[in-house]
Amino acid sequence: MNFRPLVTAIFFAAGIALAQAPQQQSGPSSFTVGGDVSTPLTLSADDMAKMPREKVFVPDQDGTNIEYEGVPLREIMKRAGAPLGNQLRGKALASYILVKAHDGYQVVFTLGELDSEFANENILVADKRDGKPLFGYQGPFRLVVEKDHAGARSVRMLESIEFIRLQK
Numbered sequence: 001m002n003f004r005p006l007v008t009a010i011f012f013a014a015g016i017a018l019a020q021a022p023q024q025q026s027g028p029s030s031f032t033v034g035g036d037v038s039t040p041l042t043l044s045a046d047d048m049a050k051m052p053r054e055k056v057f058v059p060d061q062d063g064t065n066i067e068y069e070g071v072p073l074r075e076i077m078k079r080a081g082a083p084l085g086n087q088l089r090g091k092a093l094a095s096y097i098l099v100k101a102h103d104g105y106q107v108v109f110t111l112g113e114l115d116s117e118f119a120n121e122n123i124l125v126a127d128k129r130d131g132k133p134l135f136g137y138q139g140p141f142r143l144v145v146e147k148d149h150a151g152a153r154s155v156r157m158l159e160s161i162e163f164i165r166l167q168k
Contacts, residue, residue, distance in 0.1 A: 028102060028159055031125075031141050035098075035162035038081030045140060048127050051075060056122050056146040058154075068144045070126035073097075073161075074114040082163050084115050094166040099143055102157035107143070109153070122146040125158060 033041040041047075048071050057065040078084055083092040088111055097109045112118035126144045127134055134140050141158035148154065 028157075029140060031158045032160045033076055033080045033163075034160065036095075036165045037077075037163045039079065041076070041080050043076070043125075045127055045133075048125070048141075051079075054122070054124060056124055056126075056144060058144055058146060058148075058151075067130050068124060068126035068142070069128040069131070070124040070141075070144070073109075073123040073125055073143065076125060076161070077111075077114060077163065080163065082111065084111065085117065088112065088115050088117070091165070096164055096166070098162045098164055099155050099158065100160045100162070101155045102159045105155060107153045107155055125161075 030042050030044040030047075033043065051071045052075055053069060054072055055067055055069045057067055060066050074084060077097065082097075083089075083095070093110075093112065095111050097111065097114070099107050099109065109123070113121045114123060123146070124144045126142045127140060129138065129142075134142055138156055143153070143155040143158055145153045
């Protein structure tokens with residue numbers, strides 16, 4: 001019995017299966033803002049579209065500037081009731097924001113980094129890259145830090161933002 005056609009067919013089918021592009025993982029269709037805030041939020045793409053928007057340019061690994069568009073993190077935290085501006089004094093300065101991704105990645109920001117009285121950071125929760133919605137492992141939401149040259153605090157597949165006070 002000649003098994004050559006059968007073996008050839010099996011290898012051919014396996015080759016096609018392996019050549020298929022894997023499905024890209026995507027983050028949740030909304031993200032939460034919680035912790036020690038007066039107004040916890042769950043924000044979707046529709047919610048984000050109704051908020052004030054900005055654009056930033058961030059270089060990728062090869063130095064090409066990429067345009068990201070989204071809502072400033074300070075605006076989101078302000079809507080959630082985090083202390084900013086004149087409220088960011090004393091014990092409020094002993095607070096931080098923990099940002100979590102769908103894949104488990106986490107980064108930390110101080111409230112001072114969001115407040116224009118303390119720092120000139122432009123941090124966005126982006127939902128567009130070069131004018132197109134973020135997709136796959138990029139989105140649908142991504143935290144982007146304009147002046148973070150290493151990119152280590154950029155969070156793809158944003159899942160949650162939590163406000164944490166170190167002192168009560």
